Amino acid sequence: MTRAEMPVPVPADDEVLVRVLACGVCRTDLHVVEGDLPPHRSPVVPGHEVVGVVEQVGARVRGRVAGERVGVAWLRSTCGECTWCRRGAENLCPASTYTGWDADGGYAEHVTAPAAYVYPLPDLPDVEVAPLLCAGIIGYRALRRAAVPPGGRLGIYGFGASAHITAQIALARGAEVHVLTRDADARALALELGAASAGAAADAPPVPLDSAIVFAPAGELVPVALAALDRGGTLALAGIHLTDVPVLDYQRHLFRERTLTSVTANTRADGEELLRLAVRLRIEPTVTPYRLDRADVALRDLAADRVRGAAVLVAPA
Numbered sequence: 001m002t003r004a005e006m007p008v009p010v011p012a013d014d015e016v017l018v019r020v021l022a023c024g025v026c027r028t029d030l031h032v033v034e035g036d037l038p039p040h041r042s043p044v045v046p047g048h049e050v051v052g053v054v055e056q057v058g059a060r061v062r063g064r065v066a067g068e069r070v071g072v073a074w075l076r077s078t079c080g081e082c083t084w085c086r087r088g089a090e091n092l093c094p095a096s097t098y099t100g101w102d103a104d105g106g107y108a109e110h111v112t113a114p115a116a117y118v119y120p121l122p123d124l125p126d127v128e129v130a131p132l133l134c135a136g137i138i139g140y141r142a143l144r145r146a147a148v149p150p151g152g153r154l155g156i157y158g159f160g161a162s163a164h165i166t167a168q169i170a171l172a173r174g175a176e177v178h179v180l181t182r183d184a185d186a187r188a189l190a191l192e193l194g195a196a197s198a199g200a201a202a203d204a205p206p207v208p209l210d211s212a213i214v215f216a217p218a219g220e221l222v223p224v225a226l227a228a229l230d231r232g233g234t235l236a237l238a239g240i241h242l243t244d245v246p247v248l249d250y251q252r253h254l255f256r257e258r259t260l261t262s263v264t265a266n267t268r269a270d271g272e273e274l275l276r277l278a279v280r281l282r283i284e285p286t287v288t289p290y291r292l293d294r295a296d297v298a299l300r301d302l303a304a305d306r307v308r309g310a311a312v313l314v315a316p317a
Contacts, residue, residue, distance in 0.1 A: 017056040023106035024049025024130035025311035047106030048074040048099035049133040051126045061115040071119040073133040091265040131310035139166030140274040142238035146211040155209040158216030159186035161310035172281040178205040219245040226253035234259040
């Protein structure tokens with residue numbers, strides 16, 4: 001990733017200009033930088049977990065004011081008119097655009113965003129709120145898609161930024177959580193947070209699972225997780241990018257009414273609900289901070305599994 005000097009962007013009539021205080025480093029940023037996701041704009045400034053202060057509002061903006069602390073997240077805009085938008089599934093809008101992919105994101109001192117898609121933020125520290133704006137929101141949607149029954153057993157495959165937030169929500173709701181991940185430090189963090197067990201990614205959990213979520217972008221884990229499900233279990237795939245999935249065996253992986261589902265982005269309602277839950281359930285992301293000008297280091301560390309919890313870029317005071 002190359003650093004560059006750029007002018008402060010000018011907000012459109014429906015946008016706000018935000019001075020960046022902190023920006024989470026998401027694995028999706030890594031997929032954009034490394035080309036795993038096809039480029040929508042090149043070059044583009046990554047970053048879509050932005051905490052900042054509104055400095056300027058566009059001429060048609062209502063409800064946002066200068067000086068307000070807001071969050072800029074992955075979902076940047078939707079058409080508002082298609083079948084999916086009308087039925088409340090704006091995350092499936094074919095015309096949707098994304099921060100740090102279709103437009104410049106938060107690895108910068110300033111960012112613009114459509115005012116209708118920014119979030120007012122709870123009174124939590126900047127570095128703790130930042131990971132909630134994608135890792136938290138996507139993890140929460142994945143948890144809902146995984147259909148964990150009350151008191152059920154949830155398996156989590158991969159244990160980075162999104163997974164460690166999702167585990168806290170699941171535990172607070174009474175689930176029994178079992179973590180499967182290749183990284184020993186991540187397994188230690190899972191146990192610290194209250195997981196019932198933590199094993200290697202390819203291990204079988206100690207009990208059959210009612211639900212599971214694959215956070216790691218590793219398609220080879222899909223049959224592993226499906227095989228770990230009990231009858232009627234559900235597996236949710238949380239990533240925007242996944243390597244190829246091996247051939248599945250119907251009897252072993254899908255029979256007995258197992259369900260395989262995916263997660264695609266999020267709705268604004270998901271974000272609003274997650275931010276409320278984070279306060280009520282006292283979710284505390286584990287954060288590894290980096291200076292804003294060391295975004296390249298943060299991405300390298302993320303790629304090498306050297307980040308504990310979530311990496312967050314912090315602007316100079």
